[in-house]
Amino acid sequence: MKKRIILSASFIAFVFIVGALSSCKPRVTEGQETITTLKLKLMPTGSSVQKVFSYKNLNGITTKDTIVLSAGSSYIATLEILDETKSPADDITLEIVEEKNEHQFFFVASPASLVTFSNFDKDSNGKDVGLISTFTTTSVGKGTLQVVLKHLGEDPKTSNITSGETDMDVVFDVVVQ
Numbered sequence: 321m322k323k324r325i326i327l328s329a330s331f332i333a334f335v336f337i338v339g340a341l342s343s344c345k346p347r348v349t350e351g352q353e354t355i356t357t358l359k360l361k362l363m364p365t366g367s368s369v370q371k372v373f374s375y376k377n378l379n380g381i382t383t384k385d386t387i388v389l390s391a392g393s394s395y396i397a398t399l400e401i402l403d404e405t406k407s408p409a410d411d412i413t414l415e416i417v418e419e420k421n422e423h424q425f426f427f428v429a430s431p432a433s434l435v436t437f438s439n440f441d442k443d444s445n446g447k448d449v450g451l452i453s454t455f456t457t458t459s460v461g462k463g464t465l466q467v468v469l470k471h472l473g474e475d476p477k478t479s480n481i482t483s484g485e486t487d488m489d490v491v492f493d494v495v496v497q
Contacts, residue, residue: 341360341426355488357414357468359400364393375467386493389435392403392457395438395455399425399468403487415449425450426481428466433458435465439447447477451486457496465492 356378363370373385389395403410416423420443427450429435436456440448472484 333475354403354405354410357400357409358402358488358490358493359401359402360387360467361398361400362387362389362395364390364395365454373492375492376404378464381494384490384492386495389455389457389496390495391457391460391496395457397453397455399451399467406418413451416449416469419469420451421445421447422471423450423487424472424477424484425453425466425468426470427453427455427468428468428481429494430464430466431461432461434494443477445477448479459494459496463494465494466490467492 335377352483356376358375361370362373364433371388373387375384376382399413401412401416403412408458424447425440427435427437429437434457436458438456439454440450441452442451467488467490468481468486469485469488470481471487473482482495
């Protein structure tokens with residue numbers, strides 16, 4: 321009689337597991353993008369010569385350029401964001417353009433007077449995105465430039481850098497000469 325109970329319990333467990341597994345559907349979830357590389361492209365207004373400054377964190381090794389700018393100048397800034405863990409590299413910039421209502425870049429210069437930021441590209445609601453902007457330098461100095469990409473999802477865009485999830489947060493050294 322004990323063998324029959326064990327066999328029945330095993331059979332019931334087997335049927336339950338098979339039923340549970342066959343009724344499960346694969347779940348697809350979206351995670352944050354993998355971002356390994358930021359290319360900051362700066363073109364002085366009135367010039368066609370573009371300077372490209374890169375920040376890369378690949379396989380735990382970080383490399384970054386020092387941004388060198390001229391005092392009293394304005395630059396058209398464009399950003400390119402890549403996932404170089406893939407070959408060919410995945411252009412995350414395209415995803416950000418497609419979901420621009422949910423993304424916002426923030427630029428923080430330290431000291432604040434080193435570089436100012438304006439003329440941001442806009443999303444469909446007229447809110448700042450930051451893939452394109454204008455950087456303006458004032459006087460000679462040294463400092464840093466922090467570039468932060470926020471994924472805001474359904475949250476409304478504000479000028480608050482603490483809103484949403486941080487997709488990217490990089491810091492460049494800056495020299496204005």
